[in-house]
Amino acid sequence: MPQRFGRPGLLGTVARTAAVSATATAVSNRVNRRMGEREMRHQMDAQAQQQAWMDQGAAQAAAPPAPPAPPAAPAVPAARDRVSQLSALADLKAQGLLSDEEFATEKARILSS
Template sequence: MPQRFGRPGLLGTVARTAAISATATAVSNRVNRRMGERETQRQMDAQAQQQTWMDQGAAQAAAPPAPPAAPATDRVSQLSALADLKAQGVLSDEEFATEKARILNS
């Protein structure tokens, strides 16, 4: 058979088409598999995050409420009144120090 130059013959074209088709199928299958794996991972991450939120909500619901903090303005007003009494001469330095320590430690 004589050697052909130029375009491939019928068998060459069929072989090339089969190779291209097989490659495209393999690539498509791999892309679909990877997309499925990523979607599965996203769903697992979402479920884990939802479980974490539920656990945190249960922990917060189970925790006793914090006792209300003593208002800072109450201490400030008591200290101001104490300083006024000392300035008026009603309290001595020792009495002022004792009452100040009592207010700050309460």
């Protein structure tokens, strides 16, 4: 049989088409399988996270209530606090940051509280 040169014949075209089709099918199947595996991992992660939340909620429900907080430290006596506020106010007035009216207003507010 004489050998042809140039474009492939019918049999060569069919063979090339079959090879291309088989390659495309293999690639498509692999892509679909990897996407399915990835989706399965995402679902498993979501289920594990949901289970952890449920376990945490059950543990909190079963745990006894937290003990009450210890009482706060006794407050600084009001007289000492007022003195420090008045002292700071006098310093501001001495620096010239407060006018006489502002000083008198703030002094009255501190002494009335």
